[in-house]
Amino acid sequence: MDSTQPIVTISGTAIAMDGDDIDTDRIIPARHLKSLTFDALGKFVFEGDRENAKAAGQVHPFDAPEHSGASVLVAGENFGCGSSREHAPQALYRWGVRAIAAVTFGEIFRGNSATIGLPCVLLTPKAAAESRAAIAANPVAEVTVDLEAKRLRVDGRSWPVEINESLRRRFVSGSWDSLSTLAEGTQAAADLSRRLPYLKGWQAA
Incomplete structure (x- = not known):
């Protein structure tokens, strides 16, 4: 993940997932939350x-050979709902997903995704169904x-997508990683604290 790089278009093959309310417990089972890194x-x-799918024949x-290397995931309603584990978008990103389009998202999941440069865009129910079928x-x-x-394109067809405008600008400009942005301002914050009279005598961290 390079937070200095703008994210404007994400292209590749895609995985279409049917079903609504796919929660974070399904995306990454709880037994893997003890991992010390996301790698x-x-x-x-x-x-x-x-x-379960394998047991049922x-x-x-995510096991289909034709989807190996896919970079876009298209899903239904309320994708990423459930517990607020940041491991869920991290796991998808580590698998290779670089953008997700769905009808709606769990709000915390969408926020955690934005932090790692994984855009989540919204489709109408009709557009989601049509794009998954394509x-x-x-x-x-x-x-x-x-x-x-603000479009999703599949095999010559195109549908509009929605995304928070402030977040969209951050992706396109390359300023989407707020943690890195804060870290870059550490020295400036320390310099300012030394100049503030009401902090006189305090040691800047």
Whole structure:
């Protein structure tokens, strides 16, 4: 994750996930929350769902060979709801997902995603259904999330997406990582504290 890089368009193949209310417990099972780093979480994305699909003789979208290397995820309503674990967007990012389009998102999930440079854009229910159908019909089609034009493009078709304008500008300008922005201002804050008369005698951290 390079917080100095603008995020304007995200292109690649896509995974279409049917179903609503896909929560963070399903995205990354609780047993993996004890990991000391996020680095290895990608291989555990939807681990329980994938195991259940395999046991039923089915192939989960994240195990389908045609979706290997996909960078866009298109989902339904209330994606990322449930507990506020930051591991969920981290796991998706480590797997390779670089943008998510859905009808709605869990608010904390969307905020945690923005922090790591993973844009979450909104589709109408009709657009979400149509775009998922287009991806299912041609799994190797190029899919693009365009934050400049605010469009989702799939195999020659296009739908409008919505995203908070302030956040969109931060992605496009490359200033989306608020933690790095704060860290960059550490010296300026220390210099200012030394000049403030009511902080005289305090030691700046």
